[in-house]
Amino acid sequence: xxxxxxxxxxxxxxxxxxxxxxxxxxxxxxxxxxxxxxxxxxxxxxxxxxxxxxxxxxxxxxxxxxxxxxxxxxxxxxxxxxxxxxxxxxxxxxxxxxxxxxxxxxxxxxxxxxxxxxxxxxxxxxxxxxxxxxxxxxxxxxxxxxxxxxxxxxxxxxxxxxxxxxxxxxxxxxxxxxxxxxxxxxxxxxxxxxxxxxxxxxxxxxxxxxxxxxxxxxxxxxxxxxxxxxxxxxxxxxxxxxxxxxxxxxxxxxxxxxxxxxxxxxxxxxxxxxxxxxxxxxxxxxxxxxxxxxxxxxxxxxxxxxxxxxxxxxxxxxxxxxxxxxxxxxxxxxxxxxxxxxxxxxxxxxxxxxxxxxxxxxxxxxxxxxxxxxxxxxxxxxxxxxxxxxxxxxxxxxxxxxxxxxxxxxxxxxxxxxxxxxxxxxxxxxxxxxxxxxxxxxxxxxxxxxxxxxxxxxxxxxxxxxxxxxxxxxxxxxxxxxxxxxxxxxxxxxxxxxxxxxxxxxxxxxxxxxxxxxxxxxxxxxxxxxxxxxxxxxxxxxxxxxxxxxxxxxxxxxxxxxxxxxxxxxxxxxxxxxxxxxxxxxxxxxxxxxxxxxxxxxxxxxxxxxxxxxxxxxxxxxxxxxxxxxxxxxxxxxxxxxxxxxxxxxxxxxxxxxxxxxxxxxxxxxxxxxxxxxxxxxxxxxxxxxxxxxxxxxxxxxxxxxxxxxxxxxxxxxxx
Numbered sequence: 258x259x260x261x262x263x264x265x266x267x268x269x270x271x272x273x274x275x276x277x278x279x280x281x282x283x284x285x286x287x288x289x290x291x292x293x294x295x296x297x298x299x300x301x302x303x304x305x306x307x308x309x310x311x312x313x314x315x316x317x318x319x320x321x322x323x324x325x326x327x328x329x330x331x332x333x334x335x336x337x338x339x340x341x342x343x344x345x346x347x348x349x350x351x352x353x354x355x356x357x358x359x360x361x362x363x364x365x366x367x368x369x370x371x372x373x374x375x376x377x378x379x380x381x382x383x384x385x386x387x388x389x390x391x392x393x394x395x396x397x398x399x400x401x402x403x404x405x406x407x408x409x410x411x412x413x414x415x416x417x418x419x420x421x422x423x424x425x426x427x428x429x430x431x432x433x434x435x436x437x438x439x440x441x442x443x444x445x446x447x448x449x450x451x452x453x454x455x456x457x458x459x460x461x462x463x464x465x466x467x468x469x470x471x472x473x474x475x476x477x478x479x480x481x482x483x484x485x486x487x488x489x490x491x492x493x494x495x496x497x498x499x500x501x502x503x504x505x506x507x508x509x510x511x512x513x514x515x516x517x518x519x520x521x522x523x524x525x526x527x528x529x530x531x532x533x534x535x536x537x538x539x540x541x542x543x544x545x546x547x548x549x550x551x552x553x554x555x556x557x558x559x560x561x562x563x564x565x566x567x568x569x570x571x572x573x574x575x576x577x578x579x580x581x582x583x584x585x586x587x588x589x590x591x592x593x594x595x596x597x598x599x600x601x602x603x604x605x606x607x608x609x610x611x612x613x614x615x616x617x618x619x620x621x622x623x624x625x626x627x628x629x630x631x632x633x634x635x636x637x638x639x640x641x642x643x644x645x646x647x648x649x650x651x652x653x654x655x656x657x658x659x660x661x662x663x664x665x666x667x668x669x670x671x672x673x674x675x676x677x678x679x680x681x682x683x684x685x686x687x688x689x690x691x692x693x694x695x696x697x698x699x700x701x702x703x704x705x706x707x708x709x710x711x712x713x714x715x716x717x718x719x720x721x722x723x724x725x726x727x728x729x730x731x732x733x734x735x736x737x738x739x740x741x742x743x744x745x746x747x748x749x750x751x752x753x754x755x756x757x758x759x760x761x762x763x764x765x766x767x768x769x770x771x772x773x774x775x776x777x778x779x780x781x782x783x784x785x786x787x788x789x790x791x792x793x794x795x796x797x798x799x800x801x802x803x804x805x806x807x808x809x810x811x812x813x814x815x816x817x818x819x820x821x822x823x824x825x826x827x828x829x830x831x832x833x834x835x836x837x838x839x840x841x842x843x844x845x846x847x848x849x850x851x852x853x854x855x856x857x858x859x860x861x862x863x864x865x866x867x868x869x870x871x872x873x874x875x876x877x878x879x880x881x882x883x884x885x886x887x888x889x890x891x892x893x894x895x896x897x898x899x900x901x902x903x904x905x906x907x908x909x910x911x912x913x914x915x916x917x918x919x920x921x922x923x924x925x926x927x928x929x930x931x932x933x934x935x936x937x938x939x940x941x942x943x944x945x946x947x948x949x950x951x952x953x954x955x956x957x958x959x960x961x962x963x964x965x966x967x968x969x970x971x972x973x974x975x976x977x
Contacts, residue, residue, distance in 0.1 A: 267310075274308050299343060351378030422474075425455070428453060451584070458588060472507075473507045476506030516916070525579075559616070571810075584601075633669075635662040639884060642862060648697060651676070673715055674804055685702065709742050711741060712740045800817070823891060865879075866887060871894060
């Protein structure tokens with residue numbers, strides 16, 4: 258790039274940033290009242306980064322060769338990625354600008370500036386970010402078209418390295434739409450075998466540090482696109498989840514890419530094994546969030562998902578990722594002209610065929626198995642968000658639907674999560690004449706007793722405890738309450754797995770300032786339950802995981818071990834205002850039925866109220882966002898326990914152990930004093946630890962003007 262061209266680029270960056278800054282201060286979407294909100298501050302930081310980029314281009318002649326190469330190739334790429342991420346955040350929240358939680362937040366003087374018009378906010382997002390996207394996109398593309406010295410590599414994977422960011426974007430998009438998504442509510446499951454391929458090919462073509470950047474970028478973008486509906490949950494949910502994925506993918510990639518770059522033949526196993534172990538780890542602890550597990554995308558591929566009864570959903574993830582790694586490995590070998598290019602692909606396809614074949618045989622056996630006793634359960638979907646709708650209106654809808662369902666004489670009626678909101682424990686102790694909520698609770702209790710059958714409902718619950726200082730405090734829970742036909746409150750289950758930060762913050766007492774910040778974002782914090790409860794009906798036993806608890810394999814297994822014959826999930830998926838979230842929730846829940854060979858029922862405020870058999874087959878379902886009820890005759894299972902129920906999460910632990918062995922093998926190879934690098938792998942630098950670097954003949958290497966002569970054997974070139 259000539260000196261004059263560099264200055265023109267710098268001036269363009271500075272001009273665009275200046276115009277955007279002036280528009281931010283004085284334009285039609287200027288900061289209201291001159292007081293920037295948190296989102297405005299982040300946008301100003303982005304503009305400062307562009308001003309700094311302009312300064313670097315103007316001073317490019319004073320930089321070293323490596324710094325100029327970074328300026329030309331990496332700075333537009335980095336800025337383009339950052340602007341894309343913040344544009345997605347801004348646009349997703351712009352779609353929800355007129356939702357009630359946003360209005361409440363604005364009325365309370367919140368720290369995020371959002372208008373009450375989604376059209377205005379979308380225009381605002383476009384006005385702010387699209388010019389910067391176009392600017393950085395233009396220089397990203399133009400910087401890769403000329404034949405600069407830094408791009409002189411003619412290695413077979415050089416083009417992949419050069420156009421890495423578009424491949425990351427493609428992998429992220431495909432990795433989102435293979436699940437139920439804005440593109441297809443059922444999900445495009447075959448794409449799960451293709452989506453990781455561009456990412457895996459990148460890891461073949463780029464350096465270790467660039468691999469970390471692209472891999473973490475994939476995690477953030479794919480996580481945002483899968484979980485975009487979190488923008489309707491609260492003002493901070495999507496940000497927290499995106500930060501979680503950034504942190505988690507970075508930790509996952511640091512050891513896995515290190516091992517991947519140091520192994521020969523078994524390298525196509527490294528990423529699938531590490532990925533499955535990583536999925537398992539992100540289901541643990543307070544931050545556990547196993548949403549979007551790769552194997553869950555195959556929920557409609559019944560023969561394949563039967564292996565979940567042995568391995569849990571983790572085995573399905575491994576099968577799909579092995580197929581993707583096989584495709585990527587074969588493509589990379591083909592580009593390098595290796596004779597064994599077909600081998601990884603053949604291995605991956607063989608694993609898929611074997612798993613699906615075993616599953617098909619298992620389905621045939623299940624079809625011939627004798628049916629157990631049948632019980633009749635009514636599932637009620639009132640199609641409202643109980644916490645945001647008028648309590649009496651919601652209760653009236655529940656009563657009307659339940660009365661209609663009683664014509665089928667169900668043995669149990671199930672209402673959804675917090676379907677009845679007023680706290681029964683509290684208001685039932687008060688005189689109904691003193692408060693309208695006490696009157697409503699009394700009306701509910703009288704109605705339940707008149708039904709003459711068992712009733713299960715979600716409800717707020719609480720208990721009084723005493724702190725270390727002896728002070729009395731109230732602990733609030735998200736509960737499921739069971740009532741007998743005689744009107745007796747029989748048992749209560751308190752939700753154990755709460756959504757981190759938006760339902761539960763374990764350091765609320767030790768970090769009260771941070772807890773107050775969370776509450777300022779319209780977050781309501783609960784206490785987690787301390788005991789798993791299996792409800793006992795005279796004819797059967799059942800567990801009631803609440804909301805997203807049914808996406809945790811180990812949680813449902815623990816209930817089955819306690820004797821649950823039926824899994825009955827209570828959910829409120831109405832708040833998402835999209836069938837995508839409901840479908841994704843259902844997608845994960847299907848695997849709990851297969852893993853434990855237990856029938857699954859789901860009663861949702863709105864979402865997917867449905868029945869699933871022990872093979873994972875959807876039997877009946879209500880349409881989303883419609884009032885209705887289902888009366889299901891459920892065949893109770895026998896006492897047989899699956900391998901997964903008996904052994905638990907043995908499979909991801911095994912993949913973690915195998916990955917550890919591969920890392921050990923990588924250490925041994927490194928200790929041998931040499932690291933084998935394929936053409937196009939690792940960029941311009943030599944080996945990470947002193948030794949030899951095996952290069953193919955006839956290949957231009959980055960940042961080198963030397964052409965290595967063609968011969969029948971590769972030559973060993975000492976490290977620079």
